[in-house]
Amino acid sequence: MQTVSEHEVIVVGAGPGGATTATALAQQGHDVLLIDRQSFPRDKTCGDAISLGCIQIMNNLGMGDKVRDAVARGEFYRLDGMRLVGPSGHVLEADFKRGANGEESYVASRIYYDAVIQQQAVDSGAHFLHAEVKAPIIENGYVVGVMAQANGETKAYRSRIVVGADGVTSSIMRALRPEAEQHEDKHRAVALRAYIKGLDLFAHQVEFFLYDDILPGYAWIFPISEDTANIGLGMRLDRFRDLKKNLKKMLQEFLEMPAIKERAKNGTELRDVAIWQLSFGSQKNMQYAFDGALLVGDAAGFINPITGGGIHNSLISGILAADTITGALGSGDVSRERLKIYEQRCHDEMWSGMRRSYFYQRILLNYPGLIDGLIKYLGRNSGVAQAFISKL
Structure with a gap:
């Protein structure tokens, strides 16, 4: 097979994790x-919530102007706070803090958000190729490139390191991962997303709904504009299979709830x-580093077990990679x-949060009766509520 080109690094996937990795490497001259x-731009199925931490990393990589332009165009919708609704209808409201430099949180359709980071990678000097990677090239146990198909033709692209x-x-x-190291169902989730118009929205607030049929998951309403919201629900895969649920039917049932x-x-x-499906970062002893290759973001399984969010951890893993x-x-x-230091750094940066979130998830599953009491308690103690939310 003819080699088309050779590079120091090939990054497969130009979503948040891959584009961040490519941006940081290109800015260092690679x-x-x-x-x-x-x-x-292209769409990606997601809840579309972009945390303050994401924006801070983007700013550190030089995307401040791109973020401000996206906000001005109405593509990034500012978030001021959240509403958490318990099984009995009790509501906890909390404000989101701004960053030290005025950074805010947003909801942004991935067609807009991902385009910002992908363009930053290109602007920083990364070469972009529209092609589908079929498999890594492995020689003497080392990943040395990828086979990629474009326009019906498969070609070889070589590099010293490949990032999945x-x-x-x-x-x-x-x-690269053996079958035995794939995620167990209790460390995976399945989710449904749609966009809805015609629903009265709480401006600049994301909403989370906890109720018996979905625990330890939740339903959500995340506004992306004054009249449109990302609406959806997600639940742990093992529970989804045990209960033999249908996500589209569950969404209709959610819309029929009196409060909605x-x-x-x-x-x-x-x-x-x-x-779509998600893989949580709470499963132990997962491998992210190989001879000549690393995994970042969702490919590694860095999804938060309680929120189902993965963008922030994708950016973090991209920087570490x-x-x-x-x-x-x-x-x-x-x-x-040499590369397994990446696994240690990911562990140091994210593992405690993953395990804490997985602990909260088990509480929701095994002790659902505590949820309303906790929401009422946090509603009376705003300082504790802010500290609790910051740990999610």
Whole structure:
């Protein structure tokens, strides 16, 4: 097979984790090929919530102007706070803090959000290729490139290191991780997302709904504008299978709940209904580093077990991967032994939060009767509530 090009690093997947990795590496002067099976802008099924931490990382990578421009165009919708609704209808409201430099949280459709980071990678010097990666190239146990298909033709692209950032169904992850190391169902989730018009919204507030049929998951309403919201629900995969649920039916049942139905007096319009799976970062002893390769973001399984959010951890892992790769390339050693420092750094940065979130998830599953009492308590103690929410 003819080799088309050679690079220092190939990043497979131009979503938040991959584009962040490519941006950080390109800004350090590395030759980076960023490959995605879709051209940008493109949609991605997600809850669309963008935390303050995401914006701070983006600003550190030089995306401040791009974020401000997206806000001005109405593509990033500002968030001021949240509402948490318990099984009995008790509500906890909490404000979101701003960053030290005025950074805020947002809801942004991934067609807009991902385009900002992907463009930053290109602007920083990464080469972008619209192609579908079929498999890594492995020689003498080392990943040395990828086979990618474009326009019906498969070609070889070589590199010193490959980064798998191609999501929960990653072709790189599936080729490198043995079947025994795949995520168990209790560390996975299934979710449905749609966009809705015609529902009375709480401006600049995201809403989370906890109720018996979905625990330890939740339903959500996240406004993306004054009249449109991302609406959806998600639940742990093992519970979903045990209860033999249908997500589309569950969404209709959620919309028929009195507290929701009364907010849709003039009827609603649903569009872009989509279902996807997630892999939590709470399963022990998962491998993210290999001879000549790393996994970042959803491909590694860095989803928060309680919120189902993965963008912030994708950005964090992208930064850590770029730092690890720079050191490995400088030393001339791209073995797993050299790269596994990335696993330790990811563990140090994210593991305690993952385990804490998984503990909260088990509480929701095993002690649902405590939820309303906790919401009422937090509602009376705003300081404790803020501290609790910051740990999610």
